[in-house]
Amino acid sequence: MSSATDHAEESNYLNAKPGLMSWLTTLDHKRIGVMYLISILTAFFIAGMLAMLVRTELLTPGRTIVDPDTYNQFFTLHGAIMVFMFIIPGIPAALGNFVLPLMLGAKDVAFPRLNLMSWYLWVFGGVFAVVSMVTGAVDTGWTFYTPYSTDTSTSVINMTLGVFILGFASIFTGINFVVTIHKLRPAGMTWWRMPLMLWGLYATAIIQVLATPVIGITMLLLIAERTLGVGIFDPALGGDPLLYQHFFWFYSHPAVYIMILPAMGVISELISVHSRKTIFGYQAIALSSVAIAAFSFIVWGHHMFTAMSPMANMVFSALTFSVSIPSAVKTFNWLATLYRGHIRLNTPMLYALSFLFLFGIGGLTGLFLGTLAVDVHLHDTYFVVAHFHYVMFGGTVIAFLGGLHHWWPKMFGRMYNEGLAKLACFLIFIGFNITFMSQFIMGSLGMPRRYYDYIDAYGSYHVWSSIGAYIMAVGFFLTAGYLIHSLIAGKKAVENPWGAATLEWRTASPPIEHNFHETPDANYPYDYSVNRFNPDTGNYDHIGAPAQEDDDRAVGFHGHGLESTT
Amino acid sequence: MNLFVELVARLLGVTPAMASDNALRGLYLPPEASTSAGHIDWMFDVILWICIFFFVLIVVLMGLFIMRYRVKDPNAEGPRIYHNTALEVTWTAIPLGIVVVIFWLGFKGYMDLAVPPANAYEIQVTGQKWSWSFTYPTGHVDNVLHVPTDRPVTLIMTSTDVIHSMYLPAFRAKMDVFPGRYSKLWFDADEPGTYPLFCAEYCGTEHSSMISEVVVQEGPEFDEWLTVASNILATMTPEEGGKYLWEKRGCNQCHSVDGSAGIGPTFVNLFGAQRAFGDGTTTVADENYIRKSILEPQSQIVAGFDGVMPTFQGRFNDEELGAMIAYIKSLTSS
Numbered sequence: 013m014s015s016a017t018d019h020a021e022e023s024n025y026l027n028a029k030p031g032l033m034s035w036l037t038t039l040d041h042k043r044i045g046v047m048y049l050i051s052i053l054t055a056f057f058i059a060g061m062l063a064m065l066v067r068t069e070l071l072t073p074g075r076t077i078v079d080p081d082t083y084n085q086f087f088t089l090h091g092a093i094m095v096f097m098f099i100i101p102g103i104p105a106a107l108g109n110f111v112l113p114l115m116l117g118a119k120d121v122a123f124p125r126l127n128l129m130s131w132y133l134w135v136f137g138g139v140f141a142v143v144s145m146v147t148g149a150v151d152t153g154w155t156f157y158t159p160y161s162t163d164t165s166t167s168v169i170n171m172t173l174g175v176f177i178l179g180f181a182s183i184f185t186g187i188n189f190v191v192t193i194h195k196l197r198p199a200g201m202t203w204w205r206m207p208l209m210l211w212g213l214y215a216t217a218i219i220q221v222l223a224t225p226v227i228g229i230t231m232l233l234l235i236a237e238r239t240l241g242v243g244i245f246d247p248a249l250g251g252d253p254l255l256y257q258h259f260f261w262f263y264s265h266p267a268v269y270i271m272i273l274p275a276m277g278v279i280s281e282l283i284s285v286h287s288r289k290t291i292f293g294y295q296a297i298a299l300s301s302v303a304i305a306a307f308s309f310i311v312w313g314h315h316m317f318t319a320m321s322p323m324a325n326m327v328f329s330a331l332t333f334s335v336s337i338p339s340a341v342k343t344f345n346w347l348a349t350l351y352r353g354h355i356r357l358n359t360p361m362l363y364a365l366s367f368l369f370l371f372g373i374g375g376l377t378g379l380f381l382g383t384l385a386v387d388v389h390l391h392d393t394y395f396v397v398a399h400f401h402y403v404m405f406g407g408t409v410i411a412f413l414g415g416l417h418h419w420w421p422k423m424f425g426r427m428y429n430e431g432l433a434k435l436a437c438f439l440i441f442i443g444f445n446i447t448f449m450s451q452f453i454m455g456s457l458g459m460p461r462r463y464y465d466y467i468d469a470y471g472s473y474h475v476w477s478s479i480g481a482y483i484m485a486v487g488f489f490l491t492a493g494y495l496i497h498s499l500i501a502g503k504k505a506v507e508n509p510w511g512a513a514t515l516e517w518r519t520a521s522p523p524i525e526h527n528f529h530e531t532p533d534a535n536y537p538y539d540y541s542v543n544r545f546n547p548d549t550g551n552y553d554h555i556g557a558p559a560q561e562d563d564d565r566a567v568g569f570h571g572h573g574l575e576s577t578t
Numbered sequence: 579m580n581l582f583v584e585l586v587a588r589l590l591g592v593t594p595a596m597a598s599d600n601a602l603r604g605l606y607l608p609p610e611a612s613t614s615a616g617h618i619d620w621m622f623d624v625i626l627w628i629c630i631f632f633f634v635l636i637v638v639l640m641g642l643f644i645m646r647y648r649v650k651d652p653n654a655e656g657p658r659i660y661h662n663t664a665l666e667v668t669w670t671a672i673p674l675g676i677v678v679v680i681f682w683l684g685f686k687g688y689m690d691l692a693v694p695p696a697n698a699y700e701i702q703v704t705g706q707k708w709s710w711s712f713t714y715p716t717g718h719v720d721n722v723l724h725v726p727t728d729r730p731v732t733l734i735m736t737s738t739d740v741i742h743s744m745y746l747p748a749f750r751a752k753m754d755v756f757p758g759r760y761s762k763l764w765f766d767a768d769e770p771g772t773y774p775l776f777c778a779e780y781c782g783t784e785h786s787s788m789i790s791e792v793v794v795q796e797g798p799e800f801d802e803w804l805t806v807a808s809n810i811l812a813t814m815t816p817e818e819g820g821k822y823l824w825e826k827r828g829c830n831q832c833h834s835v836d837g838s839a840g841i842g843p844t845f846v847n848l849f850g851a852q853r854a855f856g857d858g859t860t861t862v863a864d865e866n867y868i869r870k871s872i873l874e875p876q877s878q879i880v881a882g883f884d885g886v887m888p889t890f891q892g893r894f895n896d897e898e899l900g901a902m903i904a905y906i907k908s909l910t911s912s
């Protein structure tokens with residue numbers, strides 16, 4: 013292995029080939045990952061600004077800055093862009109693309125061309141979706157419920173075509189990951205020795221491939237109804253509006269797990285690495301990802317409790333609760349991993365801990381919504397808005413940020429300013445809780461969602477919520493600032509600054525174009541005896557094959573290993 | 579500066595409010611005004627405490643571990659605790675048991691909500707962009723929901739356009755309202771007062787103004803109100819009656835009586851005027867024209883407006899049509 017000093021001159025994937033064209037035609041998964049990263053962050057910025065406009069409008073009841081139609085377009089675009097362009101591709105296509113082959117010790121994904129194609133489809137679909145902002149932005153909410161979406165005069169077709177195309181981008185990523193994980197694992201990496209990030213990506217990819225076609229077809233049917241007047245969903249044309257909701261949620265509920273499973277994968281890595289302790293309950297975490305993926309297909313009806321028959325409701329309520337168990341199990345596993353670890357409170361770890369806190373709230377408040385009698389009151393109120401932000405933002409976005417900070421040195425070969433990073437993490441955490449905690453309260457007090465105007469009883473909660481949003485915005489701008497600064501003037505990163513044992517840390521930072529000089533040997537990914545800290549370089553030097561299974565069973569747990577060293 | 583003062587006042591919760599606003603103030607759940615609200619709130623509290631317990635458990639453990647197990651030596655590795663079957667079975671089984679109980683309680687509570695009692699008092703509800711209308715057994719139509727305390731009430735609901743949702747937070751009751759089919763919502767109000775009523779399913783521009791009130795009255799008081807309301811036109815001149823209908827039937831959402839254009843044309847100086855339509859034809863607005871505009875609004879679309887007016891076929895009787903026409907006539911200055 014090359015040491016930290018002599019690859020300073022060696023070329024890496026960022027500078028190996030110069031020029032914009034070399035990027036736009038690249039087949040390198042790392043470059044595609046970076047291109048995806050820039051793209052989804054752009055989407056996040058646009059949608060985030062729309063969120064600020066939404067919150068500003070809601071500072072006072074009645075008109076604050078815009079009229080109701082514009083407001084309706086704001087929240088629709090905010091939701092649609094966040095969901096379809098940021099959070100669904102987010103972790104898999106940006107971070108996943110970058111780390112997946114590296115974690116396998118492979119040169120690339122199985123189908124590099126398909127990978128590039130996926131990015132182009134994202135851009136193409138994204139253009140459709142965003143152009144609709146100019147051509148009379150959609151005002152249907154990101155769910156496009158019929159018959160409203162059949163009737164409204166706004167550019168539903170543009171947006172739904174965009175979603176259709178973005179769906180293919182997602183399917184392509186999924187196919188690629190499934191095949192790559194099946195075919196390109198190195199010698200020695202059995203399924204039970206795969207890093208949990210890969211288990212997360214694998215479970216996600218399965219859902220992407222199986223569920224996404226359904227949204228594609230649904231969008232096409234909606235377009236057919238709007239353009240050709242075929243009656244499918246609109247009762248005025250002889251269709252059934254509930255059918256649309258079934259179709260839509262048949263995809264969009266699993267999509268929620270497309271968002272959260274990779275996040276759970278990231279968290280498993282962060283917690284283990286930054287407490288330098290093997291993950292607790294490896295198999296339970298891996299299998300619960302698969303269990304969640306499977307269950308996710310049979311709970312869609314919980315979005316329609318105020319629309320379906322009591323019998324259907326009962327079944328969906330029961331199934332919904334079944335999904336909560338694997339998530340709870342994972343949370344306990346992460347906590348147990350912290351126990352007796354050597355916890356490093358750096359930025360990635362702070363994000364991981366924020367995740368436990370916020371996702372905990374998000375998950376637990378799901379219990380209210382799964383409970384039929386209580387959901388009747390809470391459905392379509394701000395309680396739901398708060399719940400899904402705790403899950404999607406507090407869960408996925410926070411994990412994404414944690415992962416971004418964790419792999420940043422690997423991706424760009426630079427360290428960021430740790431003090432500013434912690435400050436930003438803190439601002440985001442505080443702002444987030446102010447924003448969405450007040451939404452839980454006003455929601456249970458009855459404030460409906462997608463409301464431009466509201467009665468005075470909810471006034472103070474809305475003001476708090478907006479203040480929290482502004483605090484978060486400061487945190488995000490700060491993050492953008494120090495990350496960009498690090499690219500230009502950040503301290504050079506060593507090969508393995510965190511002492512992680514997964515394979516992506518066994519190559520230079522940033523990696524060379526073909527990832528590795530020689531294929532690294534795979535070991536159990538959470539065995540930290542494979543590297544030692546070098547105080548002179550700040551690197552954790554790889555010191556070869558892992559030590560024999562040592563015996564720490566005296567702790568009172570009766571642990572037995574997963575044949576980690578054989 | 580004004581905005582700033584207002585925001586600070588709002589933050590402190592010192593804002594002016596209508597009476598019905600106060601009906602939704604509370605610590606975290608609005609006051610209860612129906613017989614099922616108590617049970618639902620009880621369930622809410624049960625779940626809340628379960629959540630608080632687990633959340634505190636997670637955060638306390640996390641806090642303890644962070645404080646006790648901080649890194650000191652960069653090479654030290656935590657003990658290889660791979661898993662622990664007893665512990666894992668426990669922390670799977672306990673949550674499983676808890677969710678089974680929660681599910682069952684929630685399902686039972688829901689069945690009570692879902693099945694209306696046979697003897698319930700029925701009120702027909704129509705949702706349309708962006709108002710509600712309530713038709714009582716006497717034929718009286720109102721835009722405010724009045725209900726008695728001494729009997730269960732079933733709302734039989736449908737929509738003339740898109741999906742809406744009837745939401746009565748003080749009763750903890752909600753049900754989607756579809757075009758082309760009927761859905762039912764029942765409750766038994768037990769606390770006289772006035773409470774807000776919302777549309778909870780997004781339905782376009784004025785979704786957030788599709789709110790009304792539910793007035794809960796003691797049985798005899800309700801009966802008296804209904805008798806008076808049902809015969810109200812008899813106590814008024816036709817013009818007054820028309821004005822009353824303009825307000826109660828939601829024409830005021832779209833048609834002004836002060837000359838300003840809204841979503842629809844103003845009623846001022848409408849009668850007798852020359853009307854031009856989108857298809858190029860014209861006509862003079864006489865009694866028949868107004869009648870037709872109310873019953874078949876799509877037949878002729880006034881130039882410069884969208885054909886968004888819902889039909890009022892079946893919701894206006896001859897007496898009411900007469901009153902409406904008389905009122906519109908009275909708005910033409912001769």
Ligand code: HEM
Pocket residue numbers: 060063064066067087088090091092094095098099152153154155397401404405409447461462463481484
């Ligand atoms: C920057 C912080 C954010 C703020 C302040 C914010 C705020 C809001 C607000 C006020 C609404 C409107 C709720 C309503 O009227 O029903 C909303 C809706 C929504 N948000 Fe966010 N949000 C933020 C970030 C996110 C993120 C990161 C995601 C997802 C990844 C997201 C996904 C959504 C979705 C799906 C909707 C629903 C849109 C709809 O009703 O059609 N938001 N958000």
Ligand SMILES: [Cu+2]
Pocket residue numbers: 264265268311312314315
């Ligand atoms: Cu769902």
Ligand SMILES: [Cu+2]
Pocket residue numbers: 742743777778779780781782785786788
């Ligand atoms: Cu509505």
